[in-house]
Amino acid sequence: MKQIIERTMKVAYDYLQNFGFEEDKVEVTVNKGIKELENAFDKLQNLVENMDFDIEELDNILHSIKGILFQLGNANDGSTLDTLRAEITHENAIKKIEEFIQ
Amino acid sequence: MKLSKANIYVLIKNAQKRFGLSYTTASELVEDFQNLLEKNDLKFIYDLNYAIFHRRNHKFTKNILNSIVETYVYLYAEATTQEDKDTVKINFEKLFDMIFIERCQYSKRLEEKSHKTQKILQHTTKRLNETLETQELMIANISHEMRTSLNAISGYLTIVNDRGILQGEDKQYLNKASHATRTLKALVSDILSITKINSGQLEIQKEDFWLDRMLLKCIDNIALMLKKKPKIQLQTDIEFIPFMVYGDQNHIMEIIINILSNAVKYTDNGYIKLKMDTHKLSEEDLMVNFIISDSGIGMTKEQVGNIFSPYSRFKTERQGLGLGMHIAHQLAKKLDGTLSVDSQYQSGSTFTFSIKMHISKKGKIDVADRKVCFFCEDKEQVVFQKRVEFLEKEGAYVELFDKENEFVNYLLTLEKDVPDFISISSSVDGYAKYDALIYYLKSLPIFKKTTFIAENISQHISLNYFDEVYEHFSPITLYIRNEHKSKQKNQKRYDISILAVDDTETNLDILKLFIAKQFPSVTLDLASGGYEAIGMFKIKKYDMVMVDLKMPGLNGFEVFEKLKKIGTLPPVYAFSADIYKSNIDKIEEVGFAGLIEKPLQPQKLYSIIERIADEADY
Numbered sequence: 164m165k166q167i168i169e170r171t172m173k174v175a176y177d178y179l180q181n182f183g184f185e186e187d188k189v190e191v192t193v194n195k196g197i198k199e200l201e202n203a204f205d206k207l208q209n210l211v212e213n214m215d216f217d218i219e220e221l222d223n224i225l226h227s228i229k230g231i232l233f234q235l236g237n238a239n240d241g242s243t244l245d246t247l248r249a250e251i252t253h254e255n256a257i258k259k260i261e262e263f264i265q
Numbered sequence: 266m267k268l269s270k271a272n273i274y275v276l277i278k279n280a281q282k283r284f285g286l287s288y289t290t291a292s293e294l295v296e297d298f299q300n301l302l303e304k305n306d307l308k309f310i311y312d313l314n315y316a317i318f319h320r321r322n323h324k325f326t327k328n329i330l331n332s333i334v335e336t337y338v339y340l341y342a343e344a345t346t347q348e349d350k351d352t353v354k355i356n357f358e359k360l361f362d363m364i365f366i367e368r369c370q371y372s373k374r375l376e377e378k379s380h381k382t383q384k385i386l387q388h389t390t391k392r393l394n395e396t397l398e399t400q401e402l403m404i405a406n407i408s409h410e411m412r413t414s415l416n417a418i419s420g421y422l423t424i425v426n427d428r429g430i431l432q433g434e435d436k437q438y439l440n441k442a443s444h445a446t447r448t449l450k451a452l453v454s455d456i457l458s459i460t461k462i463n464s465g466q467l468e469i470q471k472e473d474f475w476l477d478r479m480l481l482k483c484i485d486n487i488a489l490m491l492k493k494k495p496k497i498q499l500q501t502d503i504e505f506i507p508f509m510v511y512g513d514q515n516h517i518m519e520i521i522i523n524i525l526s527n528a529v530k531y532t533d534n535g536y537i538k539l540k541m542d543t544h545k546l547s548e549e550d551l552m553v554n555f556i557i558s559d560s561g562i563g564m565t566k567e568q569v570g571n572i573f574s575p576y577s578r579f580k581t582e583r584q585g586l587g588l589g590m591h592i593a594h595q596l597a598k599k600l601d602g603t604l605s606v607d608s609q610y611q612s613g614s615t616f617t618f619s620i621k622m623h624i625s626k627k628g629k630i631d632v633a634d635r636k637v638c639f640f641c642e643d644k645e646q647v648v649f650q651k652r653v654e655f656l657e658k659e660g661a662y663v664e665l666f667d668k669e670n671e672f673v674n675y676l677l678t679l680e681k682d683v684p685d686f687i688s689i690s691s692s693v694d695g696y697a698k699y700d701a702l703i704y705y706l707k708s709l710p711i712f713k714k715t716t717f718i719a720e721n722i723s724q725h726i727s728l729n730y731f732d733e734v735y736e737h738f739s740p741i742t743l744y745i746r747n748e749h750k751s752k753q754k755n756q757k758r759y760d761i762s763i764l765a766v767d768d769t770e771t772n773l774d775i776l777k778l779f780i781a782k783q784f785p786s787v788t789l790d791l792a793s794g795g796y797e798a799i800g801m802f803k804i805k806k807y808d809m810v811m812v813d814l815k816m817p818g819l820n821g822f823e824v825f826e827k828l829k830k831i832g833t834l835p836p837v838y839a840f841s842a843d844i845y846k847s848n849i850d851k852i853e854e855v856g857f858a859g860l861i862e863k864p865l866q867p868q869k870l871y872s873i874i875e876r877i878a879d880e881a882d883y
Contacts, residue, residue, distance in 0.1 A: 179778070182779075182782075182867065183782070184778060184782065186416055187416050187419045187420040187423055188420060188423075188778060189416075190413060190416030190417050190419075190420055191416070191417055191420035191421065191424075192771075192774050192775060192778055194413070194417055195770065195771060195774055196771035196774065196775070199769065199770055199771045200771070223815070223817065226815050226842075226843070227768070227769055229842050230767075230769050230772055230813075230842045230863055231769055231771045231772065233842045233863040233864040233865075234769075234771055234772045234775045234776075234863055234864060234865060235771065235775070236864060238864050241842065241863075241864065245842070245843075
């Protein structure tokens, strides 16, 4: 999780700065985005740890994380998450999600 | 053992011969030797030891060794009794022991000590380096964190300022806070730069760039500082030979801006000159000298000597810590360039930054058949004249006006052969007047492809219709074909309203950021859920709606259906990261105008907004 967040932070900075946004704006936007991403990851972690959730709830949170990752320019991790979502009903889906957020 | 007179004589003669001593000195030496043999007086050994140590000459040492062996052989042969032979033997062993064996042991001990000392030194150095690395890393991390926080503070201060809710004294406090934040940010950036340079983390990033454009960017960078010092005149002698070079533009700019800022800082009236000399070293390489001189306070010899040392600020009432020139000097070295200074106390300083750069093959001058029109109201005629000469030489068609009525008449009566560029340098009032005129001209189809440029603006005035605005002068490369992008579409005002619906705040933030950059006049309302969006849609007319498909509560499709029931729908776009065929089919089926994908593709989004704005006949 920490690695994904760090990766996203770096990608987001590059993505927005390369587009020519001022550093101040980039900083505020990225910080806010990362905070939201951290919260979403925390929710996901709780869901996975407690094993007390329905598939839709899990799908919703994965969808949120995917959206934030994409919007912050981290298409790689966003795509990985997309694949995980597509396989959400598979037997070892939780294990893969756990591996992803580790 | 007692030496005979004959023995003493032989020894004296030997000593004289071997060491070139006088008779007296040789006699004294033999007397000491005699005392050793007869009285066990060690003076002879100590003297010899000292002589070897003092001379540190292996030939001399070898000579002594030979002499000892010879003397031993001679005296041993001369000794008549076994007791005398033993005495000779014991004393010579003592001699060897004290002079050579002890010396060897001492050397060995010394070597061991030296080895130990070296180990301690190595260990200490390692620890010291580790500490320094940790400290550097710590400083870098702290500085980075500080910059992050400062950027956030600065960002929020800008937001508060943009909202315009603070007035009077409160606004002043806000400005002071913004100013202090900027100062602190500059300091933290300096510290980060030094840390990067010292730790070898500085990345050289080379790219193709036009030299004249780069210098104008540097001038733009100090324009605000210059405005606060109206008694300084900025003079430039930038050659109008546009070279495109391959180099580390950003770091070169950092060096030049540092020097220019320093010049502004230490000059209260007079001039600041920026000159660029270029000479070709070969077909591929160019030597460029950037020369920046000023009529400022200058420096004493001692100050010149310290100028590139860190924290060299010598006039404490001036802003900053004095890191700038140290950074510039270090950067120049990293770029394989040189930075030198020449200064006269109370008269001014001249800094020269020289660097070799590759000439880029991508930079071709093509202005043939371009039509350029200059209007210059008695200001800086020389600069314009030079530019006209250059452009005409390269095949452009140029017209130059200096009378307002002739220029305006020309513009208003044009029916064909409209200039590709119209460049205006006027008085402060003049720019506002021409801005209004351009608004009118742009409504005429014949000026559709013309780029209007405002140059040499000395005051901060808001111009809405000029396509390019330059604090100083426009770069000559602006007129080169393919270099100047067609008129920026974002200059056109798109007064449309967009409603964006997404349950994730970050998605809305990023969307807002991108839209506001390209279309500052677009109104973007944000809703964090379906019901909120429906409420907003009921009370306001929107030209475009963007809806996230997957949201808690109402999903995008449900929102779309509900919006349809309210009234006539503007184009509604699905906003989604779920790009599956089933989704795309459903989007088409229910009647969405299209799909805006996540990750956001800004150009695609921009073209959609432009199309909608154009269709709305704006």
